[in-house]
Amino acid sequence: MAEYHEMVHHIDRIMRRIDGSMHRRMPEVDVDRIGPLGCIILTVLSRIEPAPIQRLVDQLCRDGSQMTRAIKKLEASGLIEKHRDEHDGRITVLTLTAKGRVFVAEVLDIMEGIVADLLLPLSPTERKQFADLLAKL
């Protein structure tokens, strides 16, 4: 009855449209060649910092080894800093640098515009609904 499987296609398509828009608008901003993964790591980090790497792995549903490489690149570009946790020597805590904060602000601005364009077919009420439903999932 439900035909839930169509939603996989819809979500994939939306993600592709977002990626495509990002890809078009980022080159002007992404001087350090961070890429889409780096951008999403930075923007999420900006909301939860200071945060251990493991927390980002959970939040982003990415592999640990992948996160290691991406974070190494972000650190090399001077966008984030690593700090060893005082109480637990296994944990590496991440924070944004001043340069990182400036970059995140630019990326968030671009994302805001992209999502606004994406939501054009919806009424204001529906946009609110959609945002709330996404947050519940």
Next chain:
Amino acid sequence: MAEYHEMVHHIDRIMRRIDGSMHRRMPEVDVDRIGPLGCIILTVLSRIEPAPIQRLVDQLCRDGSQMTRAIKKLEASGLIEKHRDEHDGRITVLTLTAKGRVFVAEVLDIMEGIVADLLLPLSPTERKQFADLLAKL
């Protein structure tokens, strides 16, 4: 006010969870090593066949060259067939084979279960809302 940019993270996370679930449950079914892209091409094709390659490119928001390679693999595995359009020699129309149809049915079944799990936090009404909103975008 809006904070639309958070939705990028939410959508990305949902897509990653779907991919992860697919990756876990597909190995038993995906004998020909089609991969996630191949699966989504087949399932979309099953809804719109017979369809020219260009139509799949639009539907899936993928690059034409990427589609060429993916389709070549699907054809080599005997899941789809290519037919030249009678009226326009530039167009290649795709159809599923019998083997392709069997495979698609299995994949759709897995997708159905994955989305059902994903939507557990929502009430039946909210699930309907979410599906409708996705379809509008």
Next chain:
DNA sequence: TATTGTTATACTCTATAACTATA
């Protein structure tokens, strides 16, 4: 023994440009 993070490897997906063929 379990957890955090790293390294190495192989594979898939993606973007770009140059190309052929048909209209």
Next chain:
DNA sequence: TATAGTTATAGAGTATAACAATA
């Protein structure tokens, strides 16, 4: 000239397993 599709190439993302260090 415009469109449909192909080829080649380089780059980015992903999964896996094996590993070191800390708890």
